Structure formats: structure tokens, C-alpha cells
Amino acid sequence: xxxxxxxxxxxxxxxxxxxxxxxxxxxxxxxxxxxxxxxxxxxxxxxxxxxxxxxxxxxxxxxxxxxxxxxxxxxxxxxxxxxxxxxxxxxxxxxxxxxxxxxxxxxxxxxxx
Amino acid sequence: xxxxxxxxxxxxxxxxxxxxxxxxxxxxxxxxxxxxxxxxxxxxxxxxxxxxxxxxxxxxxxxxxxxxxxxxxxxxxxxxxxxxxxxxxxxxxxxxxxxxxxxxxxxxx
Numbered sequence: 001x002x003x004x005x006x007x008x009x010x011x012x013x014x015x016x017x018x019x020x021x022x023x024x025x026x027x028x029x030x031x032x033x034x035x036x037x038x039x040x041x042x043x044x045x046x047x048x049x050x051x052x053x054x055x056x057x058x059x060x061x062x063x064x065x066x067x068x069x070x071x072x073x074x075x076x077x078x079x080x081x082x083x084x085x086x087x088x089x090x091x092x093x094x095x096x097x098x099x100x101x102x103x104x105x106x107x108x109x110x111x112x113x
Numbered sequence: 114x115x116x117x118x119x120x121x122x123x124x125x126x127x128x129x130x131x132x133x134x135x136x137x138x139x140x141x142x143x144x145x146x147x148x149x150x151x152x153x154x155x156x157x158x159x160x161x162x163x164x165x166x167x168x169x170x171x172x173x174x175x176x177x178x179x180x181x182x183x184x185x186x187x188x189x190x191x192x193x194x195x196x197x198x199x200x201x202x203x204x205x206x207x208x209x210x211x212x213x214x215x216x217x218x219x220x221x222x
Contacts, residue, residue, distance in 0.1 A: 033209070042200050042212030056209050090155060102210060104155040
């Protein structure tokens with residue numbers, strides 16, 4: 001049973017560029033959440049997708065956008081990258097019930113130069 | 114994290130017991146999660162408390178008091194591999210997890 005997978009593992013971009021990160025949820029899960037984790041901090045909620053729509057959003061600017069596909073996989077897009085966007089981006093999947101445990105993927109380490 | 118606090122660092126020795134505390138302030142609280150995160154890796158699920166009381170899972174136990182906005186994670190018979198960051202998180206109305214900054218636990222021999 002495959003767990004949550006993310007790609008790429010690492011990514012280096014320069015300021016102003018755009019990036020797309022990908023996530024495939026754990027088998028049987030239909031909900032994908034994205035988190036940003038800066039060094040030494042806990043993960044910060046970006047948004048959550050369910051039934052191909054953004055269900056909930058955290059306090060992140062519109063430069064952060066996402067998409068969910070019919071197979072439940074998801075993408076996170078960040079436009080106009082800033083140095084402060086350098087972080088570990090974590091995808092978590094769960095079943096649609098609100099109290100269900102979220103399981104995390106290995107993350108994508110984004111470095112913005 | 115938002116209105117959720119836990120100590121930054123703790124140290125302990127192999128075989129010992131350690132308690133990591135977490136306090137939170139929120140409305141629309143559903144439950145309290147604990148995750149373990151080794152350096153450079155993803156958080157892995159440890160426990161989820163919805164009701165008040167103690168939940169035991171092998172060497173790890175988690176406690177919740179909803180009225181006091183307080184939880185703790187208890188680790189017994191510490192092993193070197195328990196050196197990691199321990200994250201507490203709650204989910205509000207809705208499903209987002211709100212995390213604390215994490216407690217880095219160092220276990221020495």
C-alpha cells in the first residue's frame with residue numbers, strides 16, 4: 001500500500017520564478033492538504049482540496065494556488081517566488097471526514113536564491 | 114503556531130521517561146494530534162485525542178484535558194531513536210491542522 005508521495009524531492013529556483021509541486025495521496029484517501037514548514041518551525045497550513053475544489057485556506061497570499069485532479073492527486077503552484085518561500089512543502093492526505101488523521105508525504109525542499 | 118505552545122527543547126537519557134507538554138487556546142476544537150518528525154523527514158502520526166483522558170500505545174501515551182486546553186505526550190523507556198521533534202497540533206472546525214513549533218527531544222546514552 002503506497003503512502004503519500006511527493007515530487008520533486010528538492011528544487012532550487014530564483015526569485016520571481018514559478019514552481020509546481022506534486023502530490024499523490026495514500027490509497028483510499030480523497031483529501032489533500034498542503035503545508036509549509038520553515039526551518040525550526042511547525043508546519044503552517046496553506047490549503048486543502050476535496051472533490052477538486054479548495055475547501056479551506058490558511059493565511060497565504062494568492063501567489064499560492066493549487067489544483068486537485070479526478071484521481072485525487074494534487075499540485076501546489078507558487079508564483080513570483082520570494083526568498084521567504086524557501087521551506088519544506090508537505091502534502092498530507094486523509095479521508096474526507098473532518099476528524100480523520102492526516103498522513104504526510106516526504107516533502108519537497110524548495111530553495112529560492 | 115497559532116495559540117499553541119510547547120517547549121522548544123528537552124533532553125533525557127536512554128531508559129528514562131519524558132513528558133512533553135502542549136497548551137492551546139482555540140474555539141471549535143475537534144481534537145489534538147501528536148506527530149514525530151525526524152530531521153529532514155516528514156511528520157509521522159503518533160496519536161489523536163478527542164476525549165479527555167489518557168490514551169496508551171506501547172511506549173507512548175497521550176493525555177488531553179479539553180477544559181484546561183492542555184495535552185501531553187509521555188514517552189517511556191526512551192531509546193536513542195526517539196531523538197526527534199515532537200509536534201502537537203489541533204484541528205479546528207474545518208479540517209486544517211494547526212501546529213505548534215515543535216519540541217526537539219535529544220536522548221543521550
